[in-house]
């Protein structure tokens with residue numbers, strides 16, 4: 569695969585997947601394993617950094633197994649076995665099932681290469697825009713290397729993340745005002761233990777830290793938005809403040825780059841319509857505290873591929889069926905995440921949770937299990 573590969577213009581009208589993040593790549597790999605022809609287009613040049621905590625738990629490892637890349641991911645990542653939180657001024661440590669911390673500069677190219685090996689027709693530096701969708705075809709504009717072409721597809725999977733557009737007006741976003749926003753950076757001189765996921769919380773938000781295989785530390789946070797929050801300082805100062813008030817005595821942020829931020833995180837949309845389906849962050853967002861975004865993206869990508877393969881001769885309402893399926897798949901998990909993240913913003917709830925978990929760490933097991941559902 570070359571980065572300047574021309575976009576194939578085929579008469580077979582395969583499925584198009586827009587975006588080669590974890591969700592899009594997983595969907596493309598699964599489609600190929602089910603014998604469905606697929607074009608996968610990605611607007612970025614890899615490797616690219618991305619706002620992310622880079623932690624994947626047991627269910628994510630199961631998804632990698634299904635995609636045939638578990639060993640590669642574990643070889644290139646840092647295994648994680650402990651979770652250490654600073655809640656309401658108390659430090660809690662829990663053993664967690666084996667997971668992995670892996671930077672998006674490493675993971676996304678690895679998954680994209682797996683998509684190439686699976687037989688997907690992959691084009692990098694290629695931006696896709698849905699122009700029109702009718703009963704029997706979706707028309708897409710593809711821009712690559714100053715060349716624009718129009719291509720018709722029998723089905724389009726939108727996996728273009730939080731910043732994806734309105735998909736030709738088919739899937740408009742609903743944003744919650746003053747929801748949190750994400751920020752992340754890589755730090756080179758933070759003294760944290762390998763294999764441990766650190767999480768510091770206060771009412772302004774939470775910050776996660778994890779050591780990567782190359783020695784850098786990924787720092788990812790979700791901070792409150794709104795004028796009163798912004799008045800308390802710039803995002804990096806606020807991250808420093810949360811860490812300074814944590815129980816992680818040795819953590820001091822210096823020597824970090826680059827600082828990346830996200831648009832408001834709390835957003836939702838219809839996840840499908842007609843021949844268009846949305847997966848991963850492009851289908852709506854759940855707060856990042858519990859770190860399931862990538863796993864849900866991969867699971868959703870594979871489930872969407874299964875649906876497309878099952879309906880390959882009758883795709884005109886695949887998006888509407890997907891909308892129902894995805895809601896059922898994620899309803900319970902989204903509720904758990906919302907309860908946890910809301911509780912973390914309440915100092916009283918944090919104090920009670922911290923005290924209880926210190927005395928009875930086993931109580932965390934059902935929560936961890938529910939969040940790691942494969």
Ligand SMILES: Cc1cc2nc3c(=O)[nH]c(=O)nc-3n(C[C@H](O)[C@H](O)[C@H](O)COP(=O)(O)OP(=O)(O)OC[C@H]3O[C@@H](n4cnc5c(N)ncnc54)[C@H](O)[C@@H]3O)c2cc1C
Nearest residue numbers: 587589590591611621622623696728729750848849861862
């Ligand atoms: C602060 C924070 C911390 C997080 N921590 C974790 C964590 O520890 N663990 C975890 O599992 N999740 C975490 N997440 C969530 C996780 O980052 C996302 O859920 C995940 O990246 C979603 O993957 P995706 O494939 O849907 O989208 P993305 O990874 O955003 O990929 C979308 C891709 O589409 C491409 N694209 C966009 N538009 C177009 C276009 N028009 N044409 C072609 N290509 C396009 C983009 O370039 C990009 O490569 C965190 C999120 C935040 C904000």
